[in-house]
Amino acid sequence: MSQIIVETATPPCIVVDHVSKRFLRRNTHSFKEAFVSWIKRRKVRADTFTALDDISFQIGQGEAVGILGLNGSGKSTTLKLISGVLDPDSGGVFTRGRVAGLIEVGAGFHPDLSGRENVYLNAAILGMGRKEIDERFDDIVAFSEIGEFIDQEVKHYSSGMFMRLAFSVAIHVDVDILLVDEVLSVGDAPFRAKCYAKIRELTARGVTMVVVSHDTKMIKELCGRGIVIRKGRKIFDGAIDEAVDQVAR
Template identity: 65%
Template sequence: MRKTSESPLPRIIIEGVQKTYTLRHSNSFKESFVARLRRKRTSTSFTALNDVTLTVHEGEAIALIGYNGSGKSTLLKLVSGVLRPDAGRVRTRGRVAGLIEVGAGFHPDLSGRENVYLNAAILGMAKEEIDARFDEIVAFSEIGEFIDTEVKHYSSGMFVRLAFAVAIHTELDILLVDEVLAVGDAPFREKCNAKIRELVSAGKTLFIVTHDLGMVSEICNRGIVLRQGELIFDGAMPEAIAALKGSR
């Protein structure tokens, strides 16, 4: 089917998704055995997401907002493929680049240079693509002379800068960001925000989790509000922020 401006094709489809975690209350086999003898519960279940359904189309910039424990990061990890739902399904179309956790995908004993190639390959880039963009990635990251240092010696800010630089220099269709930019300093955060705006202007799809409502109000055209694992609002950003503030 040919895409039209009236009916953009979906990039992300989330249908009836549910995710439950098991929280264990014992740290050893002995503790579990004693607890069972005393008929105490050794674990409880926590539903992080309950029957969440939504569709994200090409070129949309989506802010996923909610208070702590609402299920935002879990949903982003399901979209990235890091987690699988217990019920329902998640489908994506196109190349997905995700900044889900600081340093995720980095090997601590490899240098920054080696990790650029490793992470870019994980994101689907061929070696020739990485070669062509390597200098640009390093320049954006501001890692400089530390590019050949093992990343286990990096600060969390250095992790973020290099991971973000790799992600945004891939031929991505969908960019997932989970609050990791809060780790960098103010000038770098602004440079990242400017790059995100550039990607959105180029028609890329953005799915971002953040507490920075001012930033997402400028970048995003749609807000998804979660509360205790349930979707309670899906619409324009001003109304989404109002719904968030009224959902306590």
């Protein structure tokens, strides 16, 4: 089935071209059942689940785009494909520039290292040099509001502290594309407001933002465009208000 591709006003920095992604789904319900099947030399049946089916879209430089859909629709899979965490089974995903992904809260943190050590580790993974991290360290800590906990091991952090520090590192790196998956739902209202303001500042500077969230109010505040996915297929790509209405139908 052909898809309408929205033309971007700026040069595209994300291209998702006829992408499909499938996962193996085994038809046993527990380890015990799988073990019994193995003992009896009975084959464990497996089939594939299509998470994304022939998805195509482009996102231009400086756009803030929300990816919407119900649980299990394929939103987070799409974000992981753009980030490079997953590879498509068919089609291609192309990005231009440095990509930072806030896809799983604290996923890049080492639990036995302090917040300070994790800032340096994560910033280095995102491509920052030691001097650059030194220059931005105080700003990163100040934005995160971690304060005196910066020298504690992060295994003692709450999920909110994880999110604040991870988000703060990502937004202080010179990235071209920032991917955000639900993490802004963690934290109090003043911190969320500060995050929204920072995202607007980044998009004004030309950073491309792709946001996945169930918070339609937040999506409307941050994004001008929405892509709606239903059962692995793109059903809408256009103005954010219309996209939110499509999800509700």
